[in-house]
Amino acid sequence: xxxxxxxxxxxxHNGLHWQTEADSELNSSEWIGAILRYFWxxxxxxFDTIYxxxxxxxxxxxxxxxxxxxxxxxxxxxxxxxxxx
Numbered sequence: 453x454x455x456x457x458x459x460x461x462x463x464x465h466n467g468l469h470w471q472t473e474a475d476s477e478l479n480s481s482e483w484i485g486a487i488l489r490y491f492w493x494x495x496x497x498x499f500d501t502i503y504x505x506x507x508x509x510x511x512x513x514x515x516x517x518x519x520x521x522x523x524x525x526x527x528x529x530x531x532x533x534x535x536x537x
Contacts, residue, residue, distance in 0.1 A: 478512055485515030 486503040489511065493502070503511065 481512045481515030481519060482508060483511075483515065484518055485511030485513065488514055488518060 482503070486499070486507070489502050489507075490497070490499050501507075
């Protein structure tokens with residue numbers, strides 16, 4: 453391969469916009485975070501003000517923390533259940 457074809461190959465791979473599993477995880481974290489924040493504010497704020505590009509990072513962090521808490525709780529419950537058998 454010449455240097456020029458290597459550059460063309462890297463442009464092809466970098467220009468693709470495939471949705472990966474990580475993108476889906478980020479999107480679900482955003483939604484969960486936005487929904488949690490919406491209910492935290494007791495529905496006083498409109499959902500559109502919470503779920504927007506400015507609040508994306510905050511929603512994703514809150515959603516990810518919530519999902520990890522649920523996951524660890526499930527693992528703990530499973531461990532406790534298995535040790536009691």
